Amino acid sequence: MPFFSARSLLRATTAILIAAPVCALSQSEETAGDDTYLGTIVLGESKRDVATDTAIPTTTIDETEIKDRQAGTVAELIDSVPGVTLVNGATAAGSGINIRGYGANGTFGTDQKVLIQVDGATKGSEELYRIGTQLYTDPFLFREVEVIRGTIGSFEYGSGVFGGVVRLETINASDILGDRLGFGGRQTFEFSSNGDGLTSSTILGWQPDENLELLFNYTRRTLDVRTDGDGDDINPAAGDLDDPSYLLKGRYTFGDGEAHALTFSYSNTEQEQFDVPYDTFGLANFGNVDRFIENEVASLRYNYNPVGNDLINLDVELTYSDEIVESEAIDRTLPVFSLNLLDADNRYQTTTLRLRNTAFFDTGTVQHELRAGAEYILRERQDASAGAAPGGEKEVFAVYLVDEMRIGEAWTIMPALRFETQNITEDPVNGAAEFGDDALMGGLSLRYAFDNGISVFGSAAYTVNLPIVDDIESDLILQSERATTYEVGVAYEGLDVFDAGDTLALKLNYYTQVSDSVTTIRAMGNPLASVDQVDRDGFELEASYARQSGFYVDLNAHISEGEETLLNGTVQDYRFNPADALRVTIGQRFGDMLDLSYELVTQRRYDEGTDVAPGFGVSNLRATYVPQRGLLEGTEIRFGIENVFDKLYEPRLSTRNATGRNFILSLAATF
Numbered sequence: 001m002p003f004f005s006a007r008s009l010l011r012a013t014t015a016i017l018i019a020a021p022v023c024a025l026s027q028s029e030e031t032a033g034d035d036t037y038l039g040t041i042v043l044g045e046s047k048r049d050v051a052t053d054t055a056i057p058t059t060t061i062d063e064t065e066i067k068d069r070q071a072g073t074v075a076e077l078i079d080s081v082p083g084v085t086l087v088n089g090a091t092a093a094g095s096g097i098n099i100r101g102y103g104a105n106g107t108f109g110t111d112q113k114v115l116i117q118v119d120g121a122t123k124g125s126e127e128l129y130r131i132g133t134q135l136y137t138d139p140f141l142f143r144e145v146e147v148i149r150g151t152i153g154s155f156e157y158g159s160g161v162f163g164g165v166v167r168l169e170t171i172n173a174s175d176i177l178g179d180r181l182g183f184g185g186r187q188t189f190e191f192s193s194n195g196d197g198l199t200s201s202t203i204l205g206w207q208p209d210e211n212l213e214l215l216f217n218y219t220r221r222t223l224d225v226r227t228d229g230d231g232d233d234i235n236p237a238a239g240d241l242d243d244p245s246y247l248l249k250g251r252y253t254f255g256d257g258e259a260h261a262l263t264f265s266y267s268n269t270e271q272e273q274f275d276v277p278y279d280t281f282g283l284a285n286f287g288n289v290d291r292f293i294e295n296e297v298a299s300l301r302y303n304y305n306p307v308g309n310d311l312i313n314l315d316v317e318l319t320y321s322d323e324i325v326e327s328e329a330i331d332r333t334l335p336v337f338s339l340n341l342l343d344a345d346n347r348y349q350t351t352t353l354r355l356r357n358t359a360f361f362d363t364g365t366v367q368h369e370l371r372a373g374a375e376y377i378l379r380e381r382q383d384a385s386a387g388a389a390p391g392g393e394k395e396v397f398a399v400y401l402v403d404e405m406r407i408g409e410a411w412t413i414m415p416a417l418r419f420e421t422q423n424i425t426e427d428p429v430n431g432a433a434e435f436g437d438d439a440l441m442g443g444l445s446l447r448y449a450f451d452n453g454i455s456v457f458g459s460a461a462y463t464v465n466l467p468i469v470d471d472i473e474s475d476l477i478l479q480s481e482r483a484t485t486y487e488v489g490v491a492y493e494g495l496d497v498f499d500a501g502d503t504l505a506l507k508l509n510y511y512t513q514v515s516d517s518v519t520t521i522r523a524m525g526n527p528l529a530s531v532d533q534v535d536r537d538g539f540e541l542e543a544s545y546a547r548q549s550g551f552y553v554d555l556n557a558h559i560s561e562g563e564e565t566l567l568n569g570t571v572q573d574y575r576f577n578p579a580d581a582l583r584v585t586i587g588q589r590f591g592d593m594l595d596l597s598y599e600l601v602t603q604r605r606y607d608e609g610t611d612v613a614p615g616f617g618v619s620n621l622r623a624t625y626v627p628q629r630g631l632l633e634g635t636e637i638r639f640g641i642e643n644v645f646d647k648l649y650e651p652r653l654s655t656r657n658a659t660g661r662n663f664i665l666s667l668a669a670t671f
Contacts, residue, residue, distance in 0.1 A: 045552060046545065047587065047597070053493075054447070054457075057148070066139055066142060083149045083164070086653075087105065112520070113161065113483075116166045117166070118321070120301065121297045124350075126348070140245070144168070145167070146166075148164055154463065160463055173213035173214055181210070184670070185203050187669050189666070192664045194226050197223040201219040213250065216246070216249075217249075220245075229643065229657070242272070245267065248264075263303075266299075268294070270295075277289075287334055290327065316354070318354075323347065352378075368403055378393065378394075381393070390469060391429070391469070409449065420439055423436040433477075435478075438466075454492050456490050459485075459486070479519055486513075491508070502547045502548060503544075508539065509539070511537060514533065542555070551588050556582075561577065581601075583600070583602070594625050602616065636670075637666070640663075643658070648660070
């Protein structure tokens with residue numbers, strides 16, 4: 001890959017980073033004599049905050065942005081995060097999330113290197129062949145999505161995180177009712193022109209007193225076959241969607257100073273497909289199936305945070321995830337091998353018990369935020385029909401320590417350690433083989449903040465992806481995948497940078513990663529052509545600028561390259577390299593009532609070896625109208641046009657064309 005063919009973007013970034021500290025230094029000199037303390041700077045006037053106060057490459061999408069993006073899937077919610085690439089994405093089936101070149105690809109819905117949690121429950125399907133992601137849920141269920149890229153921020157959540165972590169938190173009744181007691185809710189209808197989509201989301205909340213809140217959400221999303229920029233159907237064999245989802249959630253606080261809190265949530269999403277290809281990616285013709293998909297998540301959380309005791313903030317979580325994919329071949333005359341594949345019923349039941357305590361204390365001049373935890377995970381994998389995919393159990397026990405240490409206002413040092421041990425037992429129907437393994441992993445991040453708004457940071461992290469049930473019948477069960485990641489970066493945040501009342505935030509991050517003993521990229525019939533090692537590096541940029549007048553600009557970019565080394569020693573371009581991408585949003589707010597924005601999404605042409613993906617630029621328009629008084633007070637009206645110029649394009653790593661022009665109208669009323 002001609003990595004620095006995108007030098008123009010890097011030069012522009014460099015110019016911004018040089019200009020920012022100059023402005024900041026000038027500001028510092030002008031105010032140095034009056035000893036004025038500006039206090040904590042909050043940057044939140046644009047679409048999204050930039051996390052300049054941490055060395056962790058993390059991005060949070062809040063409830064307002066979730067609504068404004070009008071996404072049809074969770075994957076579409078986070079595709080604006082640098083480093084995130086969607087494999088398809090318009091529908092949950094046959095789509096997936098790829099972060100920094102890991103995660104979903106055209107073979108597996110996941111390669112186990114991107115970790116996903118919903119209300120603390122870990123999701124995942126190991127190497128579910130050709131069926132795609134198991135993240136079947138609806139964006140209307142969530143209040144916040146956090147994306148942690150890379151390894152350094154992952155040790156509290158799991159092991160083997162080469163690409164990143166996606167954490168989703170469901171909505172609360174207080175998100176709808178605020179401080180208001182009693183009964184209320186929100187009704188949303190959303191219409192999309194491409195595919196004649198219709199979504200209804202009904203949220204009912206009840207707060208009888210200040211200690212109890214209850215919520216019910218029911219969402220139903222229907223969608224016909226969509227068309228691309230040329231008007232051709234996209235994956236027409238997959239048929240229409242009619243996906244119901246619902247969420248039950250409650251929270252109760254009690255005790256002296258409300259030190260105790262108990263939270264329960266249960267969410268469920270279903271999908272039925274009839275006479276559709278088994279291969280949801282559309283790359284091979286295995287035959288057609290009737291398919292039923294169900295995704296359940298249950299979470300029970302207890303928090304104890306006594307007033308006046310900074311050493312105790314205890315969380316106890318019990319979570320359960322049940323992911324079911326049942327399929328049945330349409331053509332019963334197929335050979336036995338094909339029927340075994342097509343009739344495979346896949347089910348993953350994951351139970352997790354997690355304990356975590358956060359303690360605040362000082363040792364001399366060092367302020368500590370020590371997070372210590374332990375977790376037990378039991379994953380039960382159903383044996384697929386006739387041994388098409390081995391079943392079994394995986395038991396995991398892990399402990400971790402993360403100590404965020406602050407020295408004065410400048411230094412932040414954060415070491416992290418995780419020890420994990422696991423035992424895999426094969427389903428007795430296939431012989432009941434057993435295998436155990438363990439690993440110690442961890443990392444260190446450093447951040448130094450100057451008093452002019454500039455900070456520099458770096459990190460090193462090592463993680464291990466322990467063997468999976470899929471490999472219990474092969475020699476790969478003896479092999480753990482390992483990755484070492486190094487990152488360095490610079491950030492800036494400032495107030496009154498170019499004009500009075502404006503805010504600017506920038507964060508530029510460079511990462512380099514080596515992963516070896518790779519087991520997820522195999523060559524059928526020629527083992528020596530399987531991938532042994534992957535080397536990747538890249539730049540990630542996030543920036544936001546907002547003026548007091550309401551004008552704002554958000555920008556993010558990802559530029560990367562990668563190579564893979566085969567077992568026979570051959571070195572070639574990594575087959576799952578994402579294309580370089582840039583996304584810019586320019587908007588104008590008119591108070592709290594109206595927000596208008598234009599978004600440009602670009603992807604550079606990818607041309608490495610036999611892999612070619614043309615570049616593209618796609619325009620999106622969005623408008624949000626929230627009346628503040630009068631008859632329409634309490635309503636929200638959103639209108640968006642995606643792919644304004646109806647461009648025909650297929651993003652890199654996707655297996656089918658993207659959606660053509662799409663008009664989306666959302667009408668919501670809070671009562």
